[in-house]
Amino acid sequence: MEDDIQRRGVTARYADSTTHAGVVYTVEVPASADTDIRTQTAETLAGLERLLAEAGSAKSRILMATIYLVDMADYDGMNEVWDAWLPPGCAPARACVRVAGLARPGWRVEIALTAARL
Numbered sequence: 001m002e003d004d005i006q007r008r009g010v011t012a013r014y015a016d017s018t019t020h021a022g023v024v025y026t027v028e029v030p031a032s033a034d035t036d037i038r039t040q041t042a043e044t045l046a047g048l049e050r051l052l053a054e055a056g057s058a059k060s061r062i063l064m065a066t067i068y069l070v071d072m073a074d075y076d077g078m079n080e081v082w083d084a085w086l087p088p089g090c091a092p093a094r095a096c097v098r099v100a101g102l103a104r105p106g107w108r109v110e111i112a113l114t115a116a117r118l
Contacts, residue, residue, distance in 0.1 A: 008054055017055045023063070024055040024115045033106025037074035040108050041081040048113055049085075057115040059085065062092040068099045068110040078109060 009016025017026040028047040030040035049059055067082075069075060075096065092113075102110050 006055075008051070017051045019055050019117065022117045024052060024057045024117060025113075026051045026055070026115075027110065027112040029102065029104070029107055029110050033104050037069075037077040037108050038081050041078045042085075044109055044111050045081065045085045048111060052113070052115055055115075056117045058118060059115075060087045060090045061116045061118065062086075062090065062113050063116055064114040065092050065094045066112040067094065067096040068102065068112075069096060070099060070101060070108050072098050074108055 004020065006019040007015040007017070008019075014027075017024055019025070026048060028044045028051065030043040031047070032040065032043060035043075052058055052061070067078065069078060078096075102108075
């Protein structure tokens with residue numbers, strides 16, 4: 001049934017977030033393409049935090065995270081920002097994958113989350 005699916009920020013190609021059966025699905029990329037991994041990770045996480053709040057969730061409710069990195073040399077820098085952002089005791093299941101590239105040149109990270117609603 002379509003009316004039990006909520007989509008926010010819908011475009012012809014994607015939605016900023018989709019919610020179904022109390023679970024929020026969202027993906028975010030950095031706002032800038034010419035900055036270091038720490039800045040891009042912070043931008044991405046800030047966007048995800050906003051999207052989660054709009055969907056009635058929070059970073060403490062993340063169930064699963066998939067992190068895409070263009071260069072695994074960025075792993076430690078990304079984790080530094082991730083670890084500071086995530087509330088203690090709320091670590092989700094997580095995968096971190098190296099990819100050949102992302103949709104925009106210069107993007108170093110993309111993060112997909114699944115979270116429970118509040």
